[in-house]
Amino acid sequence: MDLIEVVYAYAFPLLWLLRSVLPKKIARIWLLPLMVALNLSLVVFSFALAKEMYSLYQLAKSFGFQLSLQSLKAVEWSWWLIVLRNSLTVLLPLLFLKRTIAKGIGLSAVMLGLFWWDVIASLFLHNPIRFPKDEAVNWITAMNYGSFMVGLLGLLYLFRYYGNKE
Numbered sequence: 001m002d003l004i005e006v007v008y009a010y011a012f013p014l015l016w017l018l019r020s021v022l023p024k025k026i027a028r029i030w031l032l033p034l035m036v037a038l039n040l041s042l043v044v045f046s047f048a049l050a051k052e053m054y055s056l057y058q059l060a061k062s063f064g065f066q067l068s069l070q071s072l073k074a075v076e077w078s079w080w081l082i083v084l085r086n087s088l089t090v091l092l093p094l095l096f097l098k099r100t101i102a103k104g105i106g107l108s109a110v111m112l113g114l115f116w117w118d119v120i121a122s123l124f125l126h127n128p129i130r131f132p133k134d135e136a137v138n139w140i141t142a143m144n145y146g147s148f149m150v151g152l153l154g155l156l157y158l159f160r161y162y163g164n165k166e
Contacts, residue, residue: 037152
């Protein structure tokens with residue numbers, strides 16, 4: 001599922017640039033469905049990330065860690081920024097299920113900011129820059145993601161073709 005974050009962080013700005021450069025008809029036919037499919041892939045990423053976080057919570061609970069108000073007050077403030085980022089990364093993609101938001105650019109820009117959080121923060125904190133998941137991606141994962149995107153585009157086509165005929 002990390003590949004969804006990486007592809008979104010690098011491909012969405014490129015599609016956004018192409019959408020502003022190409023004629024509107026070409027951009028509407030070719031690029032808008034890709035952008036909507038990328039936004040909908042974030043919904044799947046959101047569910048996978050929520051499941052991962054819940055599994056981590058269960059692991060901590062099995063080791064005997066207790067979550068209380070005193071333990072939350074003892075957490076350093078910089079960790080709260082990470083908690084905020086992860087919470088927004090899980091919750092905001094659910095808004096992409098609404099069609100008008102999925103076609104818009106506002107929430108997509110917020111999600112790009114969340115995925116590039118480390119790069120933006122390192123510019124202000126003078127830390128070494130870490131790009132989103134810059135380790136090597138294997139080809140099998142990339143092919144699985146490609147077939148996932150083809151499935152999402154097919155699903156979008158079916159919704160458009162067989163959807164509401166009002």
